[in-house]
Amino acid sequence: MAQMYWETEGDRAAIYEAVERWKEQCLYKDGSLWTNAPIWTAENLQHFYERLTKTPLVDKRSFDEKLQLQLAGAPQSIYQLAIEVLYIYYLFPYSGSVRYETKLRKLNDVAAWGNIPLLEQEDMLQALKLGLGATGTFYNTAKWHEIIYIVQVALGFKEVPASERPAILRRPESDLKRVLEQAKQFAEKNVQMHHILAHLLAPHYYECIASGSHKEQIANAFFQYIKHAEEDIDRKLFDIRQALEEEGTYTPVHYYHNAELYERWQAGSVVQEDNIRYETPTERDWLAGLVFDDEAGVLKTQIDSALKSGKHIILTGAPGTGKSTLAKRICDYANMPYTLTTASPSWTSYDTLGGYHPTRQGTLTFQPGIVLKTIKPTTSWLIVDEINRTNVDQAFGALLSVLAGDSVTLPYEHDNGRAITIRRAETTDFAAEEDYIIPSDWRIIGTMNTRDKSSLFELSYAFMRRFAFIPVPIPRVITTSLMEAYLREWALPTTLAPLLAQLWQHINTVRKIGPALMEDVARYCAQSGQEDIASALILYVLPQFEGVPPHRLQAWLQTFATDFDDVVAIDILSSFCEDFFEMEPLYEA
Structure with a gap:
């Protein structure tokens, strides 16, 4: 088993100390992580939010290139706010997800755009070296949504008088939950930052988990310990942790760092991805x-x-x-x-x-x-x-x-x-x-x-x-467990893993495709439901079949109809192929 990123409470203390400073100086007050200036004000947060949303850039440029354009001409206080928001964004991911050198370079890039001296807050920057867990590919590719979420959570604190803001964290299961849920409507996607900020702000109540699907897996594996009937997944996990600690078998409870506990909710899967640090680049x-x-x-x-x-x-x-x-x-x-x-x-x-x-x-x-x-x-x-x-x-x-x-x-x-x-x-x-x-x-x-x-x-x-x-190869053997690994990396539910693995194998018999196209299929199915797999294949996979001889394509579709008729609308696929590839009808009229 690979060495964990942190092994004692002291190993991760710097992260939580940074969060405490953020709470005290920026959420409760309108201050800053680094300066004495008023940076985290409602006005600055709203200004930053509007620059990100009112001048959307939907081309293929990276988030950083777009951010530089969106911040152009902003007051220096907004650049400082952007640096500090990115700092919060980078606190959770360990080096296997985002390297420390990358985190530092991204912060200093924004500082350079705003003519702010290079960051020298060594004590604060040390916390970025640690990290608490893996965040997966989607965390990096959906950075815009994650950043928007941080800003909206901060604005949620600013909605109440400064004297009442600390009370939000004294009631994490209700008041903090309300702030976190309200912020989700602005992010447009199921952001991992929702789970990350919940833990960072109230670690005694919320688990150190960035994946909503992992929370569901844990709740399903230990359902017998759940005392409360409501659907709140975090309430369920809190019940489970209390029960497990009362048993005394796992103290403290950590769902990734205790191998036996991990195996119980992963049903025997190998610890290989989440919340693990490797000694050297691997x-x-x-x-x-x-x-x-x-x-x-x-x-x-x-x-x-x-x-x-x-x-x-x-x-x-x-x-x-x-x-x-x-x-x-x-x-x-x-x-x-x-x-x-x-x-x-x-x-x-x-x-x-x-x-x-x-x-x-x-x-x-x-x-x-x-x-x-x-x-x-x-x-x-x-x-x-x-x-x-x-x-x-x-x-x-x-x-x-x-x-x-x-x-x-x-x-x-x-x-x-x-x-x-x-x-x-x-x-x-x-x-x-x-x-x-x-x-x-x-x-x-x-x-x-x-x-x-x-x-x-x-x-x-x-x-x-x-x-x-x-x-760059595609997997030679596609199994359900392999598909589950990809789905976890993409922060998607693993329930469709067996079907997606079979689909991928079948697609590769006529034309080999890589995991990125299967991610498109999986995301579409996660949003629209399994019943619309046919549309996902038409949107992302079948156009890749251009150039396949029609007789071979028809033979493939006939086999596909036999294997997947119960779960895929074959008539829709057949109709598309007839029009797009000028193929003979699969079925007699």
């Missing part, structure tokens, strides 16, 4: 939520070897294997910021390296392209999604020479009249204005759907020699 750190079978170790070794040998990386695999997510994880693991872009068939060196752009004064000035923007003014790694969708020799030709160690002079001049040059070096210190120096530790990480490789541009041998091609 497959769990890199591949959380992506790969769960024995391919994980191989994949990590390949990535490690490629980075250490100075190679750039292209991740290959079927649709939905999480290649783009893994590319970002690699950058986070290397503690490097990244720039994400998607390749285009129209790219030339003008797009990647740069060229002349007209100015308002009617002159021309050199503007760097996608690659050179990752070199200056600061260095970030470049992630190129679907890299084989472009003609790489046309788009990256000059760069290949630089990666081979040569210096390249572009046919453009800087405003100072000197030619633009690109070269490799160990350091970018003392570079001239016209110099673009590629550090030796700079990397390109590309992704490529193997299904597309025959129909897109072929990668030249000169290009391929500088890259390590690493396959």
Whole structure:
């Protein structure tokens, strides 16, 4: 069994001390975690909330890129509030979910946007190193909703006079519950922060659990200890904990850190994900939520070897294997910021390296392209999604020479009249204005759907020699327990695991897909109910069958109808396939 993140109360004391400061200075009062200024005021919280919601950005940019745009022009107090809200957001996740270096970098990024000095509150920042438990992939991908929830909980405290705010926490089962429930309507999703803040604010009453489905599993496993008839899941868990502690077998009760207790509610599953810290970076750190079978170790070794040998990386695999997510994880693991872009068939060196752009004064000035923007003014790694969708020799030709160690002079001049040059070096210190120096530790990480490789541009041998091609596998054997592991990682109920595992196996007989597409199916089913699985397959899976010969598709659908007729509306699937793939009707009219 892996070593737990914390083993004594003292190991996690810094987290709860930080929460006590937050309660005293920010929730009860209108102060700040760090400064003497009034930061957590109702006005500031509402201002921050409106910036996040009244200028929604629904494109593919990351949460951090959107946040920077939404905060632009805000008073410095709002930037300070954003830093402190993010601090609360990062308190719970342990290093396997979000690395300490990543947490610190995110806070300092916001500080830089607001011209706030780099954070130096060492005693407060130490708490971010610890963490209380795993939060799962959804916690990071739904950061906007989690942040909104924190703001709304704080606003809930501000609705009552300051003198009455401490009383909210003296009645966690009623007054605090009311504040927590009211805040949920603003988050739009079932956020994990609902469970996290409940525990942080009232740890004597609420369990240290971020997953609502895990709470349900525990209540079902120990139903005989429940004294109260109401449906409140936290009341049930409180009853169970009191009963177990009275028995004296588990003192204190912790549903993850006591292996025997964990096995009782997990029905014999292996402790591998929640609230566990590994001694060193492991497959769990890199591949959380992506790969769960024995391919994980191989994949990590390949990535490690490629980075250490100075190679750039292209991740290959079927649709939905999480290649783009893994590319970002690699950058986070290397503690490097990244720039994400998607390749285009129209790219030339003008797009990647740069060229002349007209100015308002009617002159021309050199503007760097996608690659050179990752070199200056600061260095970030470049992630190129679907890299084989472009003609790489046309788009990256000059760069290949630089990666081979040569210096390249572009046919453009800087405003100072000197030619633009690109070269490799160990350091970018003392570079001239016209110099673009590629550090030796700079990397390109590309992704490529193997299904597309025959129909897109072929990668030249000169290009391929500088890259390590690493396959991102899909599970070879899909079992119910494997599906349950994915569902827990996605913070979804595990009740549909047996059916989803069978569906995934059956889909892979005609076209292999990765877990990301099954997550889409699972989320749709969790929201709409099992009876609408047909719609989930039409929305997310069947379009992937484009190019499958109609006779093979019809044979697959006939087998599918035999296996799943009781749970899937086969007539709806058949009708879609007839229209979309021009397939013969499955059934005679």
